[in-house]
Amino acid sequence: MKNQFFLILMMFIQIPFTAQSQTIEERVKELLSKMTIEEKVGQMTQVTLEVVSKKQGNKNQNHELDEKKLEDAIVKYKVGSILNVYDVAHSIDYWHEVITKIQDIATKKTRLGIPVIYGIDAIHGATYTKGATLFPQALAVASTFNKKISERIGEITSIETRASGIPWNFYPVMDLGRQPLWPRLWETFGEDVYLAQQMGAAYIKGAQGDDISRPDKLATCLKHYVGYSFPFNGFDRTPAYMSERTLREYFLPPFEAGIKAGSKTVMVNSSEVDGIPGHANYHLLTEILRHELKFDGFVVSDWEDIKRLHTRDRIASTPEEAVRIAVMAGVDMSMVPYDFSFYEILVKLVKEGKVPMWRIDEAVSRILKVKFELGLFENPYPKKDYLKLFASPEHTQANLDAARESIILAKNENKILPLKKNIKVFVTGPTSNKLSPLNGGWTITWQGNEESLYPQEKSTILEAIQQKIGSKNVLFEEGVSFDKELNLSSALQKAKQSDVIILCLGEPAYCETPGNINDLTLPEAQLNYAQKLIATGKPLILVMVEGRPRLITKIFDKVKGPLIAFLPGMEGGNAIADILFGDVNPSGKLPISYPKYPNAIVHYDYKPIENSGENKYDPLLPFGFGLSYTQFSYSNLKLNKTEMTEDDEIIVSVDVKNEGSIAGKEAVLMYVTDLYGQVSRPNKQLKGFEKIDLNPGETKTVQFKINKEHLSFIGLENKRIIEPGEFIVTIGNLQQKFYLK
Numbered sequence: 001m002k003n004q005f006f007l008i009l010m011m012f013i014q015i016p017f018t019a020q021s022q023t024i025e026e027r028v029k030e031l032l033s034k035m036t037i038e039e040k041v042g043q044m045t046q047v048t049l050e051v052v053s054k055k056q057g058n059k060n061q062n063h064e065l066d067e068k069k070l071e072d073a074i075v076k077y078k079v080g081s082i083l084n085v086y087d088v089a090h091s092i093d094y095w096h097e098v099i100t101k102i103q104d105i106a107t108k109k110t111r112l113g114i115p116v117i118y119g120i121d122a123i124h125g126a127t128y129t130k131g132a133t134l135f136p137q138a139l140a141v142a143s144t145f146n147k148k149i150s151e152r153i154g155e156i157t158s159i160e161t162r163a164s165g166i167p168w169n170f171y172p173v174m175d176l177g178r179q180p181l182w183p184r185l186w187e188t189f190g191e192d193v194y195l196a197q198q199m200g201a202a203y204i205k206g207a208q209g210d211d212i213s214r215p216d217k218l219a220t221c222l223k224h225y226v227g228y229s230f231p232f233n234g235f236d237r238t239p240a241y242m243s244e245r246t247l248r249e250y251f252l253p254p255f256e257a258g259i260k261a262g263s264k265t266v267m268v269n270s271s272e273v274d275g276i277p278g279h280a281n282y283h284l285l286t287e288i289l290r291h292e293l294k295f296d297g298f299v300v301s302d303w304e305d306i307k308r309l310h311t312r313d314r315i316a317s318t319p320e321e322a323v324r325i326a327v328m329a330g331v332d333m334s335m336v337p338y339d340f341s342f343y344e345i346l347v348k349l350v351k352e353g354k355v356p357m358w359r360i361d362e363a364v365s366r367i368l369k370v371k372f373e374l375g376l377f378e379n380p381y382p383k384k385d386y387l388k389l390f391a392s393p394e395h396t397q398a399n400l401d402a403a404r405e406s407i408i409l410a411k412n413e414n415k416i417l418p419l420k421k422n423i424k425v426f427v428t429g430p431t432s433n434k435l436s437p438l439n440g441g442w443t444i445t446w447q448g449n450e451e452s453l454y455p456q457e458k459s460t461i462l463e464a465i466q467q468k469i470g471s472k473n474v475l476f477e478e479g480v481s482f483d484k485e486l487n488l489s490s491a492l493q494k495a496k497q498s499d500v501i502i503l504c505l506g507e508p509a510y511c512e513t514p515g516n517i518n519d520l521t522l523p524e525a526q527l528n529y530a531q532k533l534i535a536t537g538k539p540l541i542l543v544m545v546e547g548r549p550r551l552i553t554k555i556f557d558k559v560k561g562p563l564i565a566f567l568p569g570m571e572g573g574n575a576i577a578d579i580l581f582g583d584v585n586p587s588g589k590l591p592i593s594y595p596k597y598p599n600a601i602v603h604y605d606y607k608p609i610e611n612s613g614e615n616k617y618d619p620l621l622p623f624g625f626g627l628s629y630t631q632f633s634y635s636n637l638k639l640n641k642t643e644m645t646e647d648d649e650i651i652v653s654v655d656v657k658n659e660g661s662i663a664g665k666e667a668v669l670m671y672v673t674d675l676y677g678q679v680s681r682p683n684k685q686l687k688g689f690e691k692i693d694l695n696p697g698e699t700k701t702v703q704f705k706i707n708k709e710h711l712s713f714i715g716l717e718n719k720r721i722i723e724p725g726e727f728i729v730t731i732g733n734l735q736q737k738f739y740l741k
């Protein structure tokens with residue numbers, strides 16, 4: 001009887017028991033062996049939510065799924081993935097409804113019940129979930145020089161995205177921000193390789209943890225592999241021209257770091273490098289990404305980009321050829337996204353033997369593996385575990401902390417800042433009383449510029465200042481729009497009635513191609529308005545809210561206390577007011593060189609020839625620059641040895657003291673210079689950074705390690721090498737030499 005009972009029990013638990021005891025590889029293999037060509041190609045197909053939605057009359061109208069279209073997509077075309085939002089962010093409950101309907105069909109109405117993987121751009125928080133915690137954008141996160149902040153943003157974004165029922169985030173952007181005109185500069189961690197590597201890897205750690213099946217974790221996506229961010233002409237989705245050495249020295253290493261950090265997916269460069277569109281580049285997508293970097297997740301195309309190999313780039317003479325080229329180059333999933341053409345074409349190509357079955361099996365295995373790792377086969381539905389944390393006060397506080405650490409004090413003439421709270425201020429300018437410029441693109445909508453959809457309870461800069469010093473002490477007039485003077489005489493009158501002018505200039509929200517510009521200079525109307533305010537003789541504090549460094553050279557000398565805020569997010573208004581009135585001591589530093597002239601785009605890690613003779617590294621503000629309301633001094637730069645071998649490491653230490661009378665945070669930056677090399681070596685390169693807190697009078701010793709990785713570079717043969725020789729370590733104004741034997 002006992003045995004019989006045991007047998008019956010075993011029969012019941014057998015199926016889950018088998019599934020659980022198999023490895024993911026075994027489960028993938030078993031499932032793959034049961035799939036038809038159509039089911040496999042369906043897994044490689046991704047469509048946008050719009051395809052399975054009822055037509056929306058007006059933009060931002062209530063969204064409705066079209067269940068017939070949804071069933072067609074999943075049952076007939078067997079699509080394995082859906083993405084995006086139809087225009088505007090949904091409530092968390094509505095997302096649950098949408099995801100539940102999708103997974104009901106996928107798991108109950110298809111032959112094998114394979115769950116759909118939903119992907120979204122949760123760029124600075126859960127972009128497309130109403131009320132989500134929306135952080136500073138990446139360029140501002142990089143300005144904090146604080147890895148813990150990036151990690152925490154990864155954690156919280158994951159919690160809020162997964163709480164919305166979505167397990168896959170098209171983020172982080174690992175493109176390097178070395179072209180300031182590019183309208184996606186603010187999506188990057190700035191111009192430096194090491195900073196981008198560290199910030200990106202920290203984000204991935206926070207977002208994925210070590211188990212992406214957890215209800216607070218998700219799969220990340222490194223994008224846009226690779227070279228996308230360096231368009232020659234500065235416009236989005238235009239060609240980059242770079243040698244293999246440049247690619248390997250600058251643009252590839254952040255992706256390498258992301259792969260090491262365990263990111264599960266990669267999205268392809270939507271443009272082209274050296275004449276080869278990203279989606280057709282076998283060398284980059286297979287030889288480098290798979291063979292060299294050993295990436296074992298899956299590769300998704302960017303929006304419509306396989307089609308564009310035919311329609312835009314004309315490297316494929318038919319849509320069929322475009323699909324064949326992209327799949328054989330190494331793209332595993334096509335973000336088609338508006339139809340099922342990819343599915344139909346690829347099924348045909350496989351049946352005709354034009355795309356081999358092994359390549360399909362390879363791509364599908366990679367996709368299924370991530371679905372298994374996410375635990376979607378166990379439970380594909382939204383999980384409620386972390387709902388209570390969504391937009392919680394704890395998350396808002398983390399957001400405010402991040403924004404506070406991101407803002408850069410660029411000058412403080414006569415210690416004008418912090419301002420006293422009992423003065424009268426005139427707040428003005430196009431970014432002073434709107435939330436959208438603080439957030440930028442990927443906020444509630446793609447462009448992020450629908451001010452009316454922003455949460456009323458969040459504070460603009462003006463509102464935050466009013467709350468801080470009382471409305472009666474604050475005069476306001478917009479004075480100028482982004483490109484047109486408004487009510488000048490009233491503005492000048494109010495300026496004259498105040499003690500200090502707080503002028504908030506910059507850019508409206510934008511994203512991708514609509515953000516293209518012809519000139520990096522801040523629009524004339526804004527510069528002219530600033531000059532008229534300066535002419536009143538009242539001290540002027542400038543606050544720059546912008547996605548890229550718009551040139552302010554004309555007015556910079558005449559403003560007393562400029563703050564560079566980039567895109568500080570939903571708590572940006574509060575953070576700026578905290579800094580202006582001294583409740584927070586600024587600690588941001590520039591993650592890019594802020595140019596002085598439109599044609600002088602030189603990076604801080606310039607080559608010797610860029611700063612010799614008539615040539616100069618002469619930005620308005622250099623990389624790594626940022627002031628505090630206190631002063632820090634650096635002393636005792638020590639190396640534990642002055643000679644090292646390849647297998648050794650050097651320990652660097654430095655004492656940092658807060659010499660002032662208020663507490664402050666300081667980002668300590670360590671640079672290394674390789675004096676001689678077979679390929680010209682940069683002036684200096686960031687190889688370590690640490691953010692510390694110091695009370696008045698306090699000293700802390702900061703330690704860094706230097707190993708062979710920090711000293712390596714891409715040599716004559718386009719391979720990473722290390723050469724013996726002399727190196728210099730620079731921290732603050734201190735330097736020490738060492739030798740690699």
Ligand code: BGC
Nearest residue numbers: 084121170223270302303512
């Ligand atoms: C962007 C990607 C984004 C994708 C999906 C594309 O236009 O280049 O960054 O992830 O759309 O929304």
